Amino acid sequence: xxxxxxxxxxxxxxxxxxxxxxxxxxxxxxxxxxxxxxxxxx
Amino acid sequence: xxxxxxxxxxxxxxxxxxxxxxxxxxxxxxxxxxxxxxxxxxxxxxxxxxxxxxxxxxxxxxxxxxxxxxxxxxxxxxxxxxxxxxxxxxxxxxxxxxxxxxxxxxxxxxxxxxxxxxxxxxxxxxxxxxxxxxxxxxxxxxxxxxxxxxxxxxxxxxxxxxxxxxxxxxxxxxxxxxxxxxxxxxxxxxxxxxxxxxxxxxxxxxxxxxxxxxxxxxxxxxxxxxxxxxxxxxxxxx
Numbered sequence: 001x002x003x004x005x006x007x008x009x010x011x012x013x014x015x016x017x018x019x020x021x022x023x024x025x026x027x028x029x030x031x032x033x034x035x036x037x038x039x040x041x042x
Numbered sequence: 043x044x045x046x047x048x049x050x051x052x053x054x055x056x057x058x059x060x061x062x063x064x065x066x067x068x069x070x071x072x073x074x075x076x077x078x079x080x081x082x083x084x085x086x087x088x089x090x091x092x093x094x095x096x097x098x099x100x101x102x103x104x105x106x107x108x109x110x111x112x113x114x115x116x117x118x119x120x121x122x123x124x125x126x127x128x129x130x131x132x133x134x135x136x137x138x139x140x141x142x143x144x145x146x147x148x149x150x151x152x153x154x155x156x157x158x159x160x161x162x163x164x165x166x167x168x169x170x171x172x173x174x175x176x177x178x179x180x181x182x183x184x185x186x187x188x189x190x191x192x193x194x195x196x197x198x199x200x201x202x203x204x205x206x207x208x209x210x211x212x213x214x215x216x217x218x219x220x221x222x223x224x225x226x227x228x229x230x231x232x233x234x235x236x237x238x239x240x241x242x243x244x245x246x247x248x249x250x251x252x253x254x255x256x257x258x259x260x261x262x263x264x265x266x267x268x269x270x271x272x273x274x275x276x277x278x279x280x
Contacts, residue, residue: 023070030071034078 006036 013029016022 030074038081
């Protein structure tokens with residue numbers, strides 16, 4: 001469930017970036033992606 | 043999500059990077075991804091098996107992926123499960139790519155009068171990609187197909203990046219055109235059309251190259267000589 005939550009937040013970051021074109025959303029998406037990878041490593 | 047490292051999908055936002063001319067974009071995304079990935083080093087203290095380790099590095103080395111103690115299958119299970127399972131997993135991973143490419147390529151070069159269509163199709167594929175994943179028991183890693191499945195996850199990451207590139211490219215073009223004028227939605231300018239055509243060609247070329255690499259990595263290699271433990275044990279007894 002945490003992986004799905006992280007994936008959903010990444011999608012949300014992409015959507016927000018699509019709206020206001022702020023780079024911070026992509027940075028958040030990358031950070032959460034990395035955290036999701038660390039959680040799903042095993 | 044292991045293979046979904048931002049490095050693997052951010053190059054497929056290349057049309058947007060090329061349009062905005064941001065040179066540090068990939069570097070910044072990689073840095074943020076590594077920052078998130080560094081949370082992996084928080085897992086050994088939380089792991090009870092790793093907590094027995096005396097040192098921090100011992101705890102990290104106790105993870106199966108790093109220590110190499112991945113459970114092995116028997117030769118018969120590998121033969122019966124590997125090919126069909128790998129092909130089914132790859133076809134399933136490529137399904138969003140096929141839908142996105144066919145739908146947008148058929149519609150976009152004709153007219154851009156309905157810019158909602160590519161975004162809608164891409165969002166549908168995103169939803170399919172996110173929600174239609176197999177359950178925890180049907181994940182390729184749990185099926186134990188007998189081959190390292192990191193390349194499969196990387197294949198999924200390629201598909202995800204391809205869809206992300208389309209999604210961001212069409213969203214950016216639509217937002218930029220709506221800011222400038224409303225008539226530009228009806229007729230694409232030559233600059234945006236050239237941008238999309240070059241971006242799509244680059245995306246397709248990169249995806250083809252990476253798919254060939256993935257299939258080459260997944261394809262069965264030459265069989266290694268196997269040693270059966272019961273035979274060795276019986277021979278040693280005799």
